[in-house]
Amino acid sequence: MNPNPQGPQLEENKVTTPKISLRNVTKTYSGVDQPAVKDLDLDIASGEILVLVGPSGCGKSTTLRLINRMIEPSSGEIIFDGENVTNSDPNELRRRMGYVIQQVGLFPHRTIAENIAVVPKSLKWPKDRIRARVDELLELTGMDPNVYRDRYPKELSGGQAQRVGVARALGAEPDVLLMDEPFGAIDPITRFNLQNEFLRLQSELKKTIVFVTHDIDEAVKMGDRIAILRDQSEIAQLDTPEAILTNPADAFVVDFLGSGAVLKTLTLRRLRDIQLVHPPEITEQTGRADAAAQLRQSDFPYAVLLDDTRRPIAWVDQKNLDSSDSLDSNSRRIPVKLQPEDTLQEALSVMLQTSAGMSAVVDGSGQYLGTCTIQSLAELLTDQPVDGASL
Amino acid sequence: MSTTNVVDNPETLPARRNQSVSQLDLIVIPVFFVLLAILLTVVWIYSDFDGTTTSILEPDRLWTQAQEQITVALWSTVLVIVLAIPLGILVTREGAPRLKNNLVTVLGLGQALPAYGLLVLFFVAFGQGTLTVVLALAAFALLPVLRNTIVGLEQVDKSVIEAGKGMGLNGFQRLRKIELPLAVPVIMGGIRTATIINVGMATLAYLIGGGGLGITIAAGLKLNRPVTILVGALLVALIALAFDFIGGLAQRYLRPKGLS
Ligand SMILES: Nc1ncnc2c1ncn2[C@@H]1O[C@H](COP(=O)(O)OP(=O)(O)O)[C@@H](O)[C@H]1O
Numbered sequence: 001m002n003p004n005p006q007g008p009q010l011e012e013n014k015v016t017t018p019k020i021s022l023r024n025v026t027k028t029y030s031g032v033d034q035p036a037v038k039d040l041d042l043d044i045a046s047g048e049i050l051v052l053v054g055p056s057g058c059g060k061s062t063t064l065r066l067i068n069r070m071i072e073p074s075s076g077e078i079i080f081d082g083e084n085v086t087n088s089d090p091n092e093l094r095r096r097m098g099y100v101i102q103q104v105g106l107f108p109h110r111t112i113a114e115n116i117a118v119v120p121k122s123l124k125w126p127k128d129r130i131r132a133r134v135d136e137l138l139e140l141t142g143m144d145p146n147v148y149r150d151r152y153p154k155e156l157s158g159g160q161a162q163r164v165g166v167a168r169a170l171g172a173e174p175d176v177l178l179m180d181e182p183f184g185a186i187d188p189i190t191r192f193n194l195q196n197e198f199l200r201l202q203s204e205l206k207k208t209i210v211f212v213t214h215d216i217d218e219a220v221k222m223g224d225r226i227a228i229l230r231d232q233s234e235i236a237q238l239d240t241p242e243a244i245l246t247n248p249a250d251a252f253v254v255d256f257l258g259s260g261a262v263l264k265t266l267t268l269r270r271l272r273d274i275q276l277v278h279p280p281e282i283t284e285q286t287g288r289a290d291a292a293a294q295l296r297q298s299d300f301p302y303a304v305l306l307d308d309t310r311r312p313i314a315w316v317d318q319k320n321l322d323s324s325d326s327l328d329s330n331s332r333r334i335p336v337k338l339q340p341e342d343t344l345q346e347a348l349s350v351m352l353q354t355s356a357g358m359s360a361v362v363d364g365s366g367q368y369l370g371t372c373t374i375q376s377l378a379e380l381l382t383d384q385p386v387d388g389a390s391l
Numbered sequence: 392m393s394t395t396n397v398v399d400n401p402e403t404l405p406a407r408r409n410q411s412v413s414q415l416d417l418i419v420i421p422v423f424f425v426l427l428a429i430l431l432t433v434v435w436i437y438s439d440f441d442g443t444t445t446s447i448l449e450p451d452r453l454w455t456q457a458q459e460q461i462t463v464a465l466w467s468t469v470l471v472i473v474l475a476i477p478l479g480i481l482v483t484r485e486g487a488p489r490l491k492n493n494l495v496t497v498l499g500l501g502q503a504l505p506a507y508g509l510l511v512l513f514f515v516a517f518g519q520g521t522l523t524v525v526l527a528l529a530a531f532a533l534l535p536v537l538r539n540t541i542v543g544l545e546q547v548d549k550s551v552i553e554a555g556k557g558m559g560l561n562g563f564q565r566l567r568k569i570e571l572p573l574a575v576p577v578i579m580g581g582i583r584t585a586t587i588i589n590v591g592m593a594t595l596a597y598l599i600g601g602g603g604l605g606i607t608i609a610a611g612l613k614l615n616r617p618v619t620i621l622v623g624a625l626l627v628a629l630i631a632l633a634f635d636f637i638g639g640l641a642q643r644y645l646r647p648k649g650l651s
């Protein structure tokens with residue numbers, strides 16, 4: 001469901017130069033003794049989503065705002081595309097980086113189209129190019145341009161406003177997006193949808209994204225890499241979500257991950273990554289006695305009933321086979337078919353829903369590929385090297 | 392203690408009119424205008440005019456005085472706008488926060504002076520004439536516009552300004568494209584207040600040779616002719632209502648679309 005590119009992308013990035021680098025960056029606010037960000041070194045690879053996550057007040061927003069120089073560093077350097085931008089024109093720099101904030105901050109006296117057009121207009125794009133771009137961005141963020149183009153922000157729901165916020169940030173096709181808790185003020189269901197849509201968008205756009213959140217679940221979901229920060233923006237651990245969840249660096253990270261860390265790994269693995277199992281396969285044509293024998297010989301409580309085109313229809317157990325009714329009427333139907341791209345988390349919830357403890361996996365055309373069982377998930381979880389994680 | 396009160400009062404009582412009130416204004420003001428006009432007509436027709444009254448209420452004279460009243464009120468309002476709005480903008484810029492409260496304090500003290508006293512002060516400084524009156528009235532009516540400019544700019548949602556900054560708008564662009572348009576309704580409220588003050592206070596202009604309907608009212612007081620006092624006061628009120636109606640229209644049509 002959320003094909004965020006991970007492994008191969010990161011390996012590439014190791015050899016290419018980072019898109020953005022912070023070098024020894026320190027920020028001390030005037031009138032405050034302690035720096036909010038202290039001696040931070042951070043490389044952000046081209047095309048990745050780097051999530052900054054940490055407790056409130058640890059300096060995430062400050063770090064993000066140092067990148068587009070909404071605030072000036074007290075010392076250190078900011079490198080963007082290999083160029084030292086620490087002393088360049090900040091407004092020019094900001095037009096090259098989309099910036100999305102939790103409160104969105106749409107201009108209330110401007111229409112949606114005018115809001116999205118702010119940066120293209122500053123860059124003196126021709127009118128028709130701006131108009132086309134606005135419509136394209138509205139489409140891209142799932143808003144019908146004909147409906148929303150001329151509306152004012154007050155007519156939008158929170159989720160819609162944030163879509164426009166993202167569209168506006170993408171206005172002049174920046175390579176970089178800086179997002180400060182963009183979905184933080186949105187109800188859980190809308191947030192879930194926005195996250196998924198955003199990941200889908202990103203799989204096409206391949207922007208370089210720095211994403212701030214205080215929510216570790218969101219970090220795991222959105223991040224190609226996660227930087228877990230402690231006070232003064234000190235990096236406690238910087239790695240892929242898998243590596244952090246399975247191998248937290250220290251007690252602070254363990255604590256921050258919370259007790260659900262192992263379950264969270266389910267959201268990271270997909271059915272295509274695991275070995276599917278194969279309970280007996282039967283069709284309406286299979287003789288009852290034959291089917292019963294197959295089932296008895298296997299370790300599985302159910303056989304899978306397939307139709308003529310090998311689509312899975314139902315889970316069939318011994319009792320179904322013994323009764324005289326037709327198989328597909330009194331067995332456990334398979335309402336949801338999973339695909340290899342789905343996460344193990346989704347597989348688990350399907351299993352719990354159907355109470356068969358099994359979920360059928362099909363290919364794109366709906367043909368049966370194999371089965372994922374609750375036992376295989378349990379084995380996977382306990383086999384993992386989880387030393388350090390509090391269990 | 393008393394000085395902090397002077398600061399607090401104007402601060403806590405911003406002469407802000409929200410939209411629903413201002414829309415109601417556009418109905419209520421004309422209604423009052425018509426009622427007062429009827430009252431004026433009734434007084435004019437049914438009062439017994441003796442010779443003195445007739446000469447005080449000579450229509451040509453009244454017309455001249457009304458023009459003077461309007462001229463003084465108009466110019467002092469223009470002067471207030473030209474002074475107070477830039478000043479309000481200046482003191483709300485980053486890096487000038489301290490000035491703001493001091494300014495409001497000083498002007499608050501100025502407004503606490505009796506208007507008469509202020510006029511005398513300006514007379515001593517600048518001598519007789521319309522210009523002195525205009526200056527004095529402007530000084531007196533500065534505070535509401537300044538205060539509303541400050542309040543209006545400061546009530547703009549910080550996240551909107553932040554977003555503008557994040558899109559590379561510089562300080563001037565943020566002021567012109569975001570802060571001022573969003574402050575317009577509040578600033579207009581201050582201007583309307585100033586206008587009313589100016590129309591009313593212009594009645595005192597006659598004291599230092601600035602003319603106006605104050606002449607008629609003062610003559611009525613001196614010669615004990617209550618009808619002329621009433622006619623003068625009603626004319627002042629009608630001018631004030633007319634100004635406020637224009638202000639109400641401006642407040643409505645200058646208000647940016649899209650604001651709730
Ligand atoms: N403008 C500011 N002036 C002074 N201190 C600030 C300012 N902004 C943030 N801080 C302080 O800097 C620290 C980090 O803040 P912030 O970056 O907003 O943290 P986070 O986004 O992780 O919650 C906090 O202690 C906060 O109080």
Ligand SMILES: [Mg+2]
Pocket residue numbers: 060061062
């Ligand atoms: Mg923050």
